[in-house]
Amino acid sequence: MSSDSLPENDNRPSRTEAEQAVRTLLRWAGDDPTREGLHDTPSRVVRAYEEFFEGYETNPRSLLERTFSEVEGYDEIVLLRDIRFESHCEHHLAPIIGRAHVAYLPRSRVVGISKLARVVDAFARRLQIQERLTAQIANTINDVLEPHGVAVIIESSHECMTTRGVHRPGVSMVTSSMLGVFRTNSDTRRELMAMLNRPSACEY
Numbered sequence: 001m002s003s004d005s006l007p008e009n010d011n012r013p014s015r016t017e018a019e020q021a022v023r024t025l026l027r028w029a030g031d032d033p034t035r036e037g038l039h040d041t042p043s044r045v046v047r048a049y050e051e052f053f054e055g056y057e058t059n060p061r062s063l064l065e066r067t068f069s070e071v072e073g074y075d076e077i078v079l080l081r082d083i084r085f086e087s088h089c090e091h092h093l094a095p096i097i098g099r100a101h102v103a104y105l106p107r108s109r110v111v112g113i114s115k116l117a118r119v120v121d122a123f124a125r126r127l128q129i130q131e132r133l134t135a136q137i138a139n140t141i142n143d144v145l146e147p148h149g150v151a152v153i154i155e156s157s158h159e160c161m162t163t164r165g166v167h168r169p170g171v172s173m174v175t176s177s178m179l180g181v182f183r184t185n186s187d188t189r190r191e192l193m194a195m196l197n198r199p200s201a202c203e204y
């Protein structure tokens with residue numbers, strides 16, 4: 001499966017079927033879906049799912065297709081830091097909340113920075129494991145922009161670890177994907193780490 005392929009949607013259930021499934025889970029939790037407070041819960045949950053998982057409707061590659069080449073020979077690292085994202089773990093449907101740092105070393109073309117954040121969202125708003133999320137973002141930028149290198153670092157907290165199972169709040173998971181010069185050139189990687197560790201100037 002390539003990094004941007006969308007799942008088959010032929011068997012997508014109807015909204016009514018999805019709401020019925022929520023009623024089943026409410027009963028499974030031990031409650032009564034017909035009581036007043038839960039009356040609109042199935043439709044709210046189904047709408048929330050549309051928002052949580054809207055990434056399936058986006059082709060991340062197409063977000064990067066418009067590039068700018070008039071960059072006056074700019075050939076240094078471009079880094080977008082602290083991109084907050086919300087995702088859901090594919091094992092428990094529990095939230096994963098974190099921050100992504102996305103860097104690339106352009107080969108002649110740059111992309112609007114908001115597009116990097118939208119690529120993060122396009123993959124985050126799907127059922128994920130953090131390792132794959134990290135690799136998909138890096139591989140897509142690498143494939144479409146063909147830069148000298150791409151680096152993606154993600155730190156996040158997994159609600160499936162904090163609110164269930166081992167119940168360990170305060171644990172963060174860090175993953176990274178380094179491609180091209182970020183993998184092969186330790187000076188470039190060191191420069192990236194220095195940029196990441198610099199205090200943020202964005203108080204505004």
Ligand SMILES: [Zn+2]
Pocket residue numbers: 089090091092093094158160161
């Ligand atoms: Zn999980």
